[in-house]
Structures are given as C-alpha cells and as structure tokens.
Amino acid sequence: MTKNAFKKPKAPSMGTLLSRSLEFSGAPLPQDVEVGEVQHLPINVLQPNPRQPRRFFNEERLRALAESIREEGVLQPLMVRPLEGGQFEIVYGERRWRAAQLAGLPSVPARVRTLTDAQVELLAAIENLQREDLNRYDEVSYKLRLVAALFQTTPEEAIQRLRELRNQPESDPEQVNQLEHLFTQLGREKWPSFVTNGLPALRLPEALVEAVQTGKLEYTKALLIARAPQEHHTALLKWVLEEELSHAALTDVVAQLKPTPRSDADAQLLSLRRKISPRRLGKLPREQRVEAEKLIRRLHELLGD
Template identity: 30%
Template sequence: MTAKKKQALGKGLSALLKDPSTNVSSAKDERAPEVVGHIAEVDIDSIEVNPFQPRTHFDKGALEDLSNSIKELGIVQPITVRKVGFNEYQLISGERRFRASKMAGLTSIPAYVRIADDQSMLEMALVENIQRQDLDAIEIALSYKRLIEECDLTQEQMSDRVGKKRSTVTNYLRLLKLQPLIQAGIRDRMLSMGHARALVNVEDENEQLKIYRDIIANDLSVRQVEDRVRQLKEPTRASNTSEVETPDEILELKSQLAGYFNAKVDVKRNAKGKGSLVIKFDSDRDLERIIELINR
C-alpha cells in the first residue's frame, strides 16, 4: 500500500516532462516553476549516472537489502537528477537508490528534477515548500537536507532561511538516519516526531525496528518509548566500571558537537578526567563534510 502511494508522486509533472510541446529546458522558461523543486516519476532508462561521481564501489549485499526494501516500501527518499535534454537526465544524488531500484525491476523512479540554471529558483522553491503546513517530518527533513547539499548552505544559513532554530533543524535531519521502514511510518503518520526522536538514539537497528513495531502494535506513548530507550542504555553504563558518570557540562558539549557536525558523538571519560571524543560518520563523503567543518 505504501509503495503504491509513493509511486503515485509527481504524476502531473511526469506528463508535463514527457510532452515535447511543453519541454522545459531553462529556469527562465514560463513553466519552470512547475518543474523546479518538485517530484516527478522519471523513466529509469532515461537517467545516466554522473561520470564525475567519485564513488565507484557499492556493496552488493547492501544494495540487495535496499532493493528488497524498495520492493516492499517503494522509494522513501527520491533521487535528484539534472535535466540535460528532452526526456534525458543525469543523476546528481542517490546512486545507491537508483541502482537498487533497477535491481528491484522498477521502470520509473521518483526524482527531484533540476535544470542547469535553476539554483536560485530551487532554493526559493525549497524554502517555500518547507513553510507549508501539511508536510510530514520526513518531507521536512528531506527539504532541509536538499537545501544544505544542493544549495551549498551551512546549517546556520539554512536555519536563517527557514526561520527555525538550529537545534530544530538538527533534530529533523537526524530522522534520516532511521531505518526506511520507520521513515515510511513517519510519512504515513503512524508515529509522532517525539517517538522518532527517541528511536534515533537506539544504535542497534534490530532493536530500533522492534521498538517501532511495539509502538504500532501497543500504541506506546512517547514517554514509554523514551523509558524503553533509557533501559537499553543503562546496562551498558553499569557494566563499564572504568567510566564514571558524565558531568552535565560534558553532556551539553556533546549535544552541541552533535548538532554542529550533524553526526552522532560519543564522549567517554574516566575518574581522572581522561577520555576520548568520537565523531561517527556514515560514508567517505560524510567524513569529508565533517573534516571541512573541523577546518573552518
């Protein structure tokens, strides 16, 4: 049911893009606002991968897992393509999703369509889209992510654009680290932002999914989920006798660093004040982003 709903996105725009008489090739075209910042169903065979994509290796097992997820749930996060000609596109981001979709046998894929000279229009369209009242939390998170990555904005600049606190922006972006099934549940409004924020703190993916299913089956409150997550973490703390309770000021610093780097941060400290600071990353590109922030 969810997959069918996702595949229905952008039907009107798809028809517009496939009609030669309404072909949009520039941000100056009259119908450009109908294309920029919106989702269309694009034929997979009309998309070519970016020849300048630095990543060349994709784990086969991970692709198969993603392919199976797409068969069950559809595409949770659309890819982004650049229009290079009539019914011709070049992939900008989302190559794993693109490859997994082909593996799953999809003939079309939901995509954000970009035009070569549409940068300022894209930013305006995204900001306007975020201001809508009917967006779910994942749609908001995806819009924030696109503003940062495609419009080359820092989190501070983006928070200014959308009129939100940086901590609010960070909380939304963290939702994109959740499992696709949970993201789909958020989009279908089967759980709240409060539930999702609690689940993000669970590192074990299987445990994360187990709690999610319990939320749906037993209608757990946000407080109940927070208690479950706290109980999961407490045995780990108790078993580590070489560590002591982390002072509030260190916890606050950890929270600030996690927000600044938009990444999970671990701080370990012993009774003598010695310890370690670990910043986790999801990919080579994510590591490069974090290093750029450190070097500023």
C-alpha cells in the first residue's frame, strides 16, 4: 500500500452520488461521460458484465418477470456500454435481459454510455443495492465497492482501513464522517456494524456462498456453519437444507461438534509443515542441512507433482 493512500480522497462525494442515484437507476458520472437516448438493442449483441458479483438469479422470479415482460415489455431501460465489434456490456439490468430472453423478445430498451471499468463497478453497485431481493453476500460485496470508491483504493485495502477506523475512529474523523454519511444513505446498518457483521460474509467457503446467493440458505445460518470444524460443513449444509433446521437448533448442533481427531501421521505432517522453512534450514549445521534437503527431495519424489 502506498503512503497516505487513504488521505483526503479526491473522488466525487459519495453522498452526492447516492442522493442522485435514482436518475437512470444509477449514479451521476463526470461531465465527459456521454449519455445516450433510449434505444432498442438486439438481445444477441448484449453480454453480462464479467466482474458482476451477482451471478445467481432465482429461476421462479425470473420466469415471473418474463411473463410480465411478455405482457408489458421491458419497462425500465438497461444501462450498457459499447464494446468492440458492435457488442455491448451490460452495466446493470442483466436480470431484465435474461427475462427478456425467456420471454422471446428480439430486443430490449437500453441507454448507451461510454464508461470506464471503475465507473461500471460504481454504477452496478449502486443500482444493485436498490434491489429488494439482494442476498447478504452480494450486498456486502457492493457496499465494499462503494467504500473502496470513496477511499479511492482497492476492496482489499478498504477492508483493512475499515477495521483500522473501527478500532481507532479518532485517527481520521473526516473519513469516519464520510462513512457515516454513506451508510446513512444506504440504510439498514451503520458502518461499524457492517465491519463486524457484514465483512465476515466475504470469508465464507464457496459452497456456503453459493447457497446464500441462490437464496437456499440464510446468511446467519451460513455464518454458524462456517464456525463449525471444516470437515463438517458439507454435512451440516445438507442437513440444514433438507431438514430446515431452525437457527436455535443449528446453534446447538454446531456447539457440540468437535474437530475430527487427527492420526499420528497427520499430526506429525502438520508439525513438519510448521517447521520447514528456508530460514530454519539455513540455521542447521551443514551436515544436518544437507541431510534435510535430501529428505525433502525424496518426499517430493514420492508425492509427485
């Protein structure tokens, strides 16, 4: 991280962006951004945003939207940006695009804007956060994008900064005020609660993330399963989905679980992994180091690539 990376961001006020985000269901952009009129684009020239974290769509709701589109058409235009070869990338509105395909529409209404990758991520985050059916994992991902944009840094560095500010808010009152203003407009939670209760969503195992994103698993239950020993995750997930365990029942089950006892070989291997390092090998007497290097090479040969 570069020195003073978090000091006095020069980006447009996030409060201004959010307060005007209803315009075109997105955020206002710099003056050099061209805003196109609504036009109908063929379905087959549009493609999803590959950086879009929202990858799962409820099939039942998608079919219901498709039926509505058959009767009334696509009421709200998509936002797209031009690509090479006459193609367009969807900034937001992928759900409408998918439903329009199910409905058999040849084209959809869209506004075309020339956008940078950073602007696309900001617009997509703000638009998606307005959705009522947004799952907790995606909600946290989008909010983190907005925080990163506010601080003009990466999501990874934004996580670190959020934790620093939670522990020492007096270290930068200006940034704390920016966060409070941002989360006031977003609603639902304050930024310290987001740090404590939201960010853990990003550390969930992939199987639990998928279950949360598809709406099969409640976020609070996913957190409980994640606290259990890893070897029990698959069985717990299956049990919760099949038996519809309550939060209280799952809490009791997780509290009783213990890690599977390791065999002596497993324990020795774990201990060996902690001990082997170039620095530690370098401290050995020459004869012991040569012997250790031979054993490492032999172990590598036995285990293969």
